[in-house]
Amino acid sequence: MSKAKTQYTCSECGGTSARWLGQCPQCKAWNTLEETVVEAAPAVGKNRFQALAASQPVATLSEIEAGDVARTPTGLAELDRVLGGGIVEGGVVLIGGDPGIGKSTLLLQAVDALSSRVKVLYVTGEESTAQVALRARRLDLPGTAVRVLAEISLEKIQATLAAEKPAFCVIDSIQTLYSEQLSSAPGSVAQVRECAAQLTRTAKATGCALVLVGHVTKEGALAGPRVLEHIVDTVLYFEGDTHSAYRLVRAIKNRFGAVNEIGVFAMTERGLRGVTNPSAIFLSTHTEPVPGACVLVTLEGTRPLLVEIQALVDDGGPSPRRLSVGLERDRLAMLLAVLHRHGGVACADQDVFVNAVGGVRISEPAADLAVLLAIQSSLRGRALPRGFFAFGEVGLAGEVRPAPRGQERLKEAAKLGFSVAVVPQANLPKKPIEGLTIHPVERIEQAIDLLRSLADA
Numbered sequence: 001m002s003k004a005k006t007q008y009t010c011s012e013c014g015g016t017s018a019r020w021l022g023q024c025p026q027c028k029a030w031n032t033l034e035e036t037v038v039e040a041a042p043a044v045g046k047n048r049f050q051a052l053a054a055s056q057p058v059a060t061l062s063e064i065e066a067g068d069v070a071r072t073p074t075g076l077a078e079l080d081r082v083l084g085g086g087i088v089e090g091g092v093v094l095i096g097g098d099p100g101i102g103k104s105t106l107l108l109q110a111v112d113a114l115s116s117r118v119k120v121l122y123v124t125g126e127e128s129t130a131q132v133a134l135r136a137r138r139l140d141l142p143g144t145a146v147r148v149l150a151e152i153s154l155e156k157i158q159a160t161l162a163a164e165k166p167a168f169c170v171i172d173s174i175q176t177l178y179s180e181q182l183s184s185a186p187g188s189v190a191q192v193r194e195c196a197a198q199l200t201r202t203a204k205a206t207g208c209a210l211v212l213v214g215h216v217t218k219e220g221a222l223a224g225p226r227v228l229e230h231i232v233d234t235v236l237y238f239e240g241d242t243h244s245a246y247r248l249v250r251a252i253k254n255r256f257g258a259v260n261e262i263g264v265f266a267m268t269e270r271g272l273r274g275v276t277n278p279s280a281i282f283l284s285t286h287t288e289p290v291p292g293a294c295v296l297v298t299l300e301g302t303r304p305l306l307v308e309i310q311a312l313v314d315d316g317g318p319s320p321r322r323l324s325v326g327l328e329r330d331r332l333a334m335l336l337a338v339l340h341r342h343g344g345v346a347c348a349d350q351d352v353f354v355n356a357v358g359g360v361r362i363s364e365p366a367a368d369l370a371v372l373l374a375i376q377s378s379l380r381g382r383a384l385p386r387g388f389f390a391f392g393e394v395g396l397a398g399e400v401r402p403a404p405r406g407q408e409r410l411k412e413a414a415k416l417g418f419s420v421a422v423v424p425q426a427n428l429p430k431k432p433i434e435g436l437t438i439h440p441v442e443r444i445e446q447a448i449d450l451l452r453s454l455a456d457a
Contacts, residue, residue, distance in 0.1 A: 008033040009189045014227045027226070036184055069256055072167075072209075075113030078265055078274035079106065081303075082236060082249050084257020087114075087168060087209040091256060092200050094174075094229065095249075096214040096222040097238025102247055103213050106265070106272050107170045108135060115145035118167035121160070125152040125176030139271040152186060154179040154195050158202055166208055171199065173213035174228075193227060200231050229253060241359050246281055247272065248360065251301070261301030279306040279416060282358035288386075292378030295389035295418065296370035297409035298362055304405075304412035306389065308357040309367065311374035316351040326356030327367060335394060339372050342398030343448045345379065366403035368394035369422065372444065373451055385454050387419035390447075392427070398444045402426035410436060420454070422447055 008017045010033055015026030023030050071086035080086050083093070097103050104127075111120045124132055129150045136143045147164060151157055154177050161169065171177070177195040178186040185191070196212065203210040212232065214222045222229065229235050235253040240246055249263040264278035275281065283295065283306055292311045297304055309327075324332045332354055339345045354371055356362050369392035377384055391409055393401040403409065406427030413421065414436045425440040432438075441447045 006035050009036045010034075011189055012226050014189055014193055034189065036188060036190060071256075072114070072118060074110045076106070076110055076272075076274060078263030079110060079249065082251045082257075082261050082263040083234065084251075084254055084261070088233070088256050089167075089207045089209060090204050091209050091234065092203050092232040093209075093211045093234040093236060094214055094222065094232040095211060095236040095238065096216045098216060101238045101240060102265070102267060102272055103238055104172055105135065105139065106249075107172065107211060107213065108132070108141065109139065109271050111146055111168065111170055112136070112141040112143055114168050115143075119147075119165065120145070121147045121149065121164055121166040121169045123149045123151060123157055123160075123169065123171050125150070125171075126173060141271075152176050152178060154198060158198070161202060161206065161208065165206070168209045168211075169203075170211045171213065173215060174199075175215045196228050196231050239359075239361065244359055246275070246358065258301045262303065278303075279412075282307040282356075282360055284308050284310070284357050289383035289388075291381050291383045292374055294370045294374035294377065294384055295413075296362070296367050297389055297391050297413050298360075298364060298367060299403075299405060299409065304409050305360070306413060306416060306418075307360055307362065309370045309374045310355045310357060311371065311378045312351075312353040313347060313375060313378040314351045314353075316349055320347075320349060321351045321353075323352070324354040326359065326361050327354055327371065328363065331365075331368070332371070334396070335368055335372055336375070338394055338396060338398060338444060339375065343372070343376070343444050345376060345448065347375070347379065350379070364403075365393040365401075366391045368392065369400060369424075369444075369447060373422070373447065376448060376451055380452075384451070385420050387417065388422075388454070389413050389418050389420070390422040392422075392424040392441075394444055400424045400441050400443060400447065410438070422450060 008020050010024040010027060012029040012032045013027035015024055017025060017033060020033055024032050069088050071088055073080050073086040095103055111122050114120050129148050132148055149160055174192060174196055175187045178191050179194050182190055182194060199210060216222055233255040237250045237252055239248040239250055245267050247265045247267060251259055251261045253259060264275040265272040266275050294309050296307050296309050298307055322329060322333055336347050336352060352375060370390045372394060373390055391403050393403060395401055402424040406423060407429055410421060410429060410433055414433050419435060419437060421436060421438045423438060423440055425442045428438060428440040439450055441450060
């Protein structure tokens with residue numbers, strides 16, 4: 001019997017190589033090539049290109065009728081916000097997150113809520129139907145119209161989809177499925193890619209909205225080839241510490257809505273519940289203002305959020321440490337250099353720790369000004385005034401640049417009772433906002449001087 005022919009497949013991009021290499025030739029990722037068996041091409045007949053026969057003719061862009069896609073709300077307001085308003089007919093969603101963070105719980109709640117309006121199907125490859133029923137009882141979900149299938153064969157799942165004709169289907173999870181057309185094991189790059197492509201094709205042809213649950217790697221990225229993210233319409237990530245009661249669902253990609261939109265949930269005994277005022281969980285409950293704390297108004301998708309930035313500056317040793325949680329560490333080092341060069345504040349011999357309260361991750365540069373003011377406040381040991389907040393990007397030349405949608409940030413802070421703001425000059429509103437005193441600045445030196453005068457007042 002001849003030896004099976006093998007090749008090496010990249011787990012990141014799905015590219016192949018005839019021999020093992022330390023770096024993938026396609027995506028340049030290191031140590032991602034895995035040995036796989038070369039699959040023989042299945043026999044095809046004259047209908048090989050039959051699927052292409054029903055393709056749409058070429059049309060002029062200006063003559064194509066374009067309207068808003070119809071959406072069906074899931075019944076979970078925070079999930080609808082992340083999806084852009086609800087599920088879309090034929091849309092495919094990929095959701096990933098750490099084990100035990102609540103993916104299956106949230107989707108079971110969404111399936112039960114949708115079952116009263118449309119036909120739904122829950123396909124589980126990791127649990128038995130009895131385990132799914134036990135979770136439903138624990139969450140106090142009736143499940144009277146929820147159809148459940150425990151299966152990992154792609155062909156049998158597709159046959160069930162054709163027989164049941166659901167409008168919404170959950171596949172938990174894509175890594176457990178296998179196709180009989182391939183001999184590789186479930187979870188391999190070839191199986192994950194083929195199963196996802198076949199299910200996506202089925203969803204587009206039947207109009208069934210599909211949700212694929214994906215595993216994540218140790219680094220927190222979705223396991224499997226990156227081509228999986230390109231196949232689907234929407235990619236959602238579950239974020240949050242399993243020891244915390246709060247979870248964030250963030251949209252990384254969305255063809256039917258805004259990206260970087262987030263939904264905030266609280267884990268309770270009855271499952272995940274949406275948080276209507278998420279700013280409350282990202283603000284510490286100090287009875288009196290404390291040094292090193294500055295409130296930032298950040299923008300997550302279309303939602304302004306108030307997050308408290310905490311800084312601690314302490315005497316360092318021969319090698320001072322720079323540590324940030326929820327913010328980019330390299331950007332912290334850059335901001336400390338700007339603070340020294342243009343603000344006249346030296347922290348070269350100090351340990352600097354920065355934290356974003358509530359476990360939220362902030363990537364936008366509009367957090368720069370709040371981080372610097374928190375560091376200055378901790379270094380001097382003087383608290384900022386009650387009701388104080390700030391936002392703005394700081395450049396290497398010491399300039400304070402405007403943040404997008406500054407008007408909405410200011411109104412959100414005023415609505416929550418904040419009264420003093422330090423913002424970029426370009427974000428100064430034309431009309432005053434009731435109850436809010438705004439101090440515009442153009443350079444970091446002005447912000448530092450203003451901070452000293454406010455702290456001494």
